Amino acid sequence: MSFVIPGEAICVEEEALPSGYVYSDGRGYLRSHVIGVAVLNKYKKTASVRPLVKRGLTLKQGVIVEGLISSVYEDVAVVKIYQADNIKINATGLLHISQISSEYVADIQDYIRPSDTIKARVLNNMPPYLLTIKEPQLGVIHAYCSSCGEELYLTSTGVLTCNNCGRIEKRKVAVGGYLLVVS
Numbered sequence: 259m260s261f262v263i264p265g266e267a268i269c270v271e272e273e274a275l276p277s278g279y280v281y282s283d284g285r286g287y288l289r290s291h292v293i294g295v296a297v298l299n300k301y302k303k304t305a306s307v308r309p310l311v312k313r314g315l316t317l318k319q320g321v322i323v324e325g326l327i328s329s330v331y332e333d334v335a336v337v338k339i340y341q342a343d344n345i346k347i348n349a350t351g352l353l354h355i356s357q358i359s360s361e362y363v364a365d366i367q368d369y370i371r372p373s374d375t376i377k378a379r380v381l382n383n384m385p386p387y388l389l390t391i392k393e394p395q396l397g398v399i400h401a402y403c404s405s406c407g408e409e410l411y412l413t414s415t416g417v418l419t420c421n422n423c424g425r426i427e428k429r430k431v432a433v434g435g436y437l438l439v440v441s
């Protein structure tokens with residue numbers, strides 16, 4: 259076990275599979291999403307991080323958060339916020355269709371879908387937290403294939419594809435922030 263910070267390498271890909279709060283950087287290393295204690299499970303061959311939780315944390319306007327899209331309605335998505343400023347938190351956010359893109363959004367599902375992970379900015383100081391992903395560097399940072407459920411990879415030409423079934427999907431991807439990049 260060792261203390262890690264976001265982006266820090268935990269081990270090489272051959273050693274373990276990425277589990278909680280750990281991602282593969284696409285260049286051979288497993289890295290941590292959060293501040294916490296890295297745990298290598300030699301029996302299951304998984305690498306995970308036990309995040310440090312800061313209790314009683316309230317979010318402030320302007321803070322960048324990460325969250326999981328838990329449900330998507332016609333004009334709003336509910337976001338389970340799990341991280342702010344790289345500290346683990348637990349809060350609920352709402353992402354309105356008007357805060358998704360600077361272009362006209364006809365169908366919200368072309369931009370975000372349930373189980374996507376997003377990076378967003380908080381617009382207010384009180385729950386429920388209102389979020390925006392309009393800025394180029396904000397948006398989806400991890401997503402799964404709507405057809406087969408495998409992870410989607412971002413190609414060098416900016417296309418989200420499924421390596422398993424070949425499906426191509428549309429999202430509002432965070433520029434420079436997507437976690438699984440085809441090298």
Ligand SMILES: [Zn+2]
Nearest residue numbers: 403406420423
């Ligand atoms: Zn697929």
